[in-house]
Amino acid sequence: MWIDTHCHFDVSExxxxxxxxxxxxSAVGVEAIAVIGYLAQHWPNLLAVCASIDAPKLLPVLGLHPCYIAEHQSEHLQQLEQYLQQSACIAVGEIGLDTYVAEIKGQALYQKQQDFFSAQLQLAKHYQKPAILHVRKAHADVFRLLRAQKFSQGGIVHAFSGGIEEAKMYAKLGFKLGIGGSLTxxxxxRLHNVVAAMPIESLVIETDAPDMIPQPFRNLDAHHTRNSPAYLPCxxxxxADSKQLSLAELAPILWQNSCQALHLSLKSERVNLASHLL
Ligand SMILES: [Zn+2]
Known part of the structure; x- marks a missing residue:
């Protein structure tokens, strides 16, 4: 019924x-989870985790996260290309720019962020894969680099944190907005305003687990110190509340949005796609 479009299910938590x-x-209707890469050294384990579980279907996404920019090396880009050649991943991510974290926004590291983002966009474009974007306080530069690459594979802007104008610009550039626990x-x-202003066709959902615990699961007890893909229905x-839709109305729309954004032709076991007319 649901696809978690952004989860770090490979991490030690x-x-x-x-x-x-x-x-x-699985029991609450999550049928697929995109497992998102961030550091080259963790990619082999991420792929192993994805191969180790049948349900939900785990979809590997490999990329070099901007917040770890100090650790990325040019040979990691070559490794990414090898994985793309082997079709080991469905998308490239998470990639992007971040000037929210003080340690990585100095001139040299910010330039390196832009270089690695551009290089990964180029790879995604060449291998016709969508991109999973991580963008904080850097939307204008991301728009500039997407346009410079003439990037047309689309993808998802994960944990979208911008305003309505930026949301519309991403939609124009072919991206869906990833909506997560913040909506709770x-x-x-600001996020509620963005969700209200954007057509439902522009949105997908994600947990970003183990981070971003939804409100109802926060500080409940010692077992709820991490987010989980099982909290996706929340x-x-x-x-659904914000768009005044029922879950039954929302599910096929989000399924279709996610498949479009991730270039998937996944069949849902629980959603009747024919039942909804876009
Ligand atoms: Zn993430």
Whole structure:
């Protein structure tokens, strides 16, 4: 019924009970999870995790995250290209620019962020893969680099944090907006305004687990110190409320949006796509 378009299911927070969490996610209707890369040294493990679980279907996405820019080397770009040649991943990500974190926005590192972002966009373009973008306080530069590359594969702007004008610009450039746990936070007014202003066809949902715990699961008890792909329906519900749709109406639309953004032709076991008319 649902696709988690952004989850870090490979990280050690899930090492002790990954199979159990996957079963919980399956039980609440999560049929696929995009598992998003961030550091080259973790890619082999990410691919191994994706191969180790059948349900939900785990979809590997490989890329070099801008927040780890100091650690990326040019040979990591060559490794990424090798994986793309082998069709080991469905998309390139998460890639982008971040000037929110003080340590990585100095001139030299910010230039390196832009160089690695451009190089990865070029690879995504060459291998016709969508891009999963991480963008914080750098939308204008991201627009400039997407245009400079004439990037037309689309993808998802994960954990979208911009305003309405920026949201519209991403839609124009072929990207969906990734909506996550923030939508369940009452104080996230700007995001609520963006969601209200944008057509539902521009949106997809994500957990970003183990980060971004949705409001209902925050500080509950010692077991709720991490986010989980099994909490995805809570984000779907927040989006359904905000768009005044039922979950049954929302599910096929989001399924189609996610498949379009990730270039997938996935069949849902639980969503009747024929039942909805776009
Ligand atoms: Zn992420």
């Amino acid at each position: 899930f090492d002790l009970d990954r199979q159990q969490v996957a079963a919980q996610a 936070y009452p104080q996230a007014k 984000i779907a519900q927040a989006l």
